Amino acid sequence: MEPNPYEAPKVADPRQANLSVPIDGRHCPACGENIGIGPIGTEIIPGRCRCPYCHTKLTWKGAYTATLIMIVLTLAILGGAVLVVRSLGIENRWLAGAVLGVMALPPTLIVGWIGAALQARYSILRRL
Numbered sequence: 811m812e813p814n815p816y817e818a819p820k821v822a823d824p825r826q827a828n829l830s831v832p833i834d835g836r837h838c839p840a841c842g843e844n845i846g847i848g849p850i851g852t853e854i855i856p857g858r859c860r861c862p863y864c865h866t867k868l869t870w871k872g873a874y875t876a877t878l879i880m881i882v883l884t885l886a887i888l889g890g891a892v893l894v895v896r897s898l899g900i901e902n903r904w905l906a907g908a909v910l911g912v913m914a915l916p917p918t919l920i921v922g923w924i925g926a927a928l929q930a931r932y933s934i935l936r937r938l
């Protein structure tokens with residue numbers, strides 16, 4: 811059969827791009843790479859990160875609620891650690907600060923990692 815000369819040319823439509831990319835909380839909607847939880851867990855601005863592959867700015871559903879929960883949990887951990895350090899009666903400020911850091915940092919990091927893992931699993935990444 812002859813090709814129809816009046817048929818519209820096959821031009822890449824940007825809206826049709828990357829339809830094969832899974833729509834989830836791990837795959838960049840721009841380039842389709844699995845970004846993992848690292849960019850979400852380490853980003854400073856709540857609810858925003860950049861794809862480590864194509865540097866597209868990304869955000870995700872529920873990011874601000876999750877950030878609020880993370881701040882509350884971090885403050886609770888920090889408050890609990892302050893109470894424990896005070897009850898120990900450590901005179902030296904530097905030593906008290908070091909004990910506080912050793913007590914509060916690991917649970918804070920664990921909470922942050924769990925939060926990022928939950929967001930990667932249950933939220934949907936989209937371009938900012």
Ligand SMILES: [Zn+2]
Nearest residue numbers: 838841861864
């Ligand atoms: Zn990307």
